[in-house]
Amino acid sequence: MIENRKTQLLKKTGLRLLGFLFTMLILSIVVFCFARWAPGDPLQSFYGDAVESMTSEELGAARSRLGLDAPLHVQYAKWVTNALGGNFGLSLKYKKAAMDVVTPLIGNTLILGVTAYLLVFALATLLAVTCALHEDTWLDHIICKIGTGIYYLPPFWLGVVLVLIFSIHLRWFPSSGAYDIGKAGDILNRIRHMILPLIVMIVSHLWYYAYMIRNKLLDELRQDYVFLAKEKGLTKRQIVWRHCLRNVAPTIVSIMAISIPHVLSGTYIAESVFNYPGIGALSIESAKYHDYNLLMILVLIAGALVVLSSIAAQTINEIIDPRMKETGVSAWQR
């Protein structure tokens, strides 16, 4: 029985891994094709304005040197073979390996993005529970009103205001960068640089998720089992934390999984307002300048995060609620 369960688990993990690779393959094909079909000339990003004074022979020579003149499927095949060997090609704009452009920046983005992500959901859950515990009282009303108001503050404007107040007037926090020069390893220094971007990212996402969780919790509080829980003599807090939140958890985990790109892309605004070196701004640039190789690697990283997190979410949800296990039978076949 145990052996059986083990092989089952292995099989399941294997299948999911296969699904992951397949998804990445499809994603790379789609992004590759769309990037090439989109109007615009990649040589523009390679040579800058010099392109305009080049002759058509020179342009043709440059294209064939960069491998841009081959048919699309040949280009793609070449890209895949290289990518499998760990070579993701040259960034046309930065004129060095795309990998080398991304590596120094991705750490900064991940630290900022993941911290914001975890804080957003932790705070959203806390807020939602507070609202649910005090449903339809002044506290709930005030939280909802303020939450909605703050959610509609434009993040770039908020960023600028925060810089004005906390960097320029109060001089509490630095206004830009990820760390002071020569202090990349200094955690405290990094945290000081992250605080203002974090505030902007949290404020711009928090209420969206808090409100969603709050409403799910209120639905859950109206279930019959809450009567039984009350009848046992449990307090409101115990009911919400032990019973309702547990039952809402699969929803929260699923939302967290699909919102990874949402929150991570939120770094873009923080990165541009606070001049924080990260891959958010890089992604936009790579698309703008037709920097295909850079674009591919960034999209694949984001895609891998999304797919992996949804696999993780499914696994976590099965632990929370075993009814969610895939039985191989759809609802229509039962």
Added chain:
Amino acid sequence: MGTILEVKNYSLSFDTPEGEIEAVRDVNFSLNEGEILAIVGESGCGKTVLCKSLLKLLPRNARVKSGKAELCGENITAFSERRMRQLRGKQISMVFQDPLTTLNPTIPIGKQITESIRQHQKISHNKAKAHALELLELVGIDHAADRFNLQPHFFSGGMRQRCVLAIALASHPKVLLADEPTTALDVTVQAKMLDLLLSIRKRTGIAILFVSHDLGVVARIADRVAVMYAGKIVEIGTANEIFYDSRHPYTWGLLGAQPALAMKTGELHSIPGMPPVLLNPPPGDTFAVRNKYALAIDYEEAPPMFQISPTHFAATWLLDPRAPHIDPPIFTKRRREE
């Protein structure tokens, strides 16, 4: 046999935007130790609301207008939420109608029971588990140890209801409010559930307030029966008095609507009309419009409780000495002759 739960002049209203809904109106009854008192009536007559309000499980717009409920001599109507929590599950607990939705679907059965035990007793996890296993066996779930960690969806409806009962009994309460505990179960399971309740009463001496709309079920289990209509108790007496010597036309109607009885008379009766909406109820007897024996006074003044025997009371003007004599319907007569 001492009185354990006494409800006196109990009235409860819901405040709604449309006005005040008088869901429970001037209800009086008492429940003795080890007794099973059944409350019967149509849907919407206030049975469930009465039970939930005793435990204060109603929404905020519910308000006790008058009267009180005394548990072991203490007026629990005046209790704060904090004191109610100490009471719920410990002194008085409740079994609900639909076993499929009353258990938390994601938490294993065993944990739901130990949670209830440990809420009121400071005991170790292992002791609570041992106690929970005993409870599961008490309510007739075999292989309790193997099933301890299963979620409710592994159980059938009847088994889930047994689990709910185990939770309700976890801290040895003195009173059990059973709100249609058998309605959602099929008939064979129903019978087993009733036997289980009777055996638990015998073993633990718990007093049960049994709410049902099914007189067949009530006949099997109740010591005394209270008939409720539109938020009022219209007739109350021992099971014998209600089934063989009922006096209120509404009780006659309910009895006549029993298929088992109809087999004997060859006729299945129904009570015409619908129960009234209790938003500004009309003056007089709310049952008058559906009552073929209604007197003129029924439309003007609500009847008081007339005493028929030391245990038997009914609220109908037919019992007034000035009222015309009316023969009860044929089927109750036959029952009396039997």
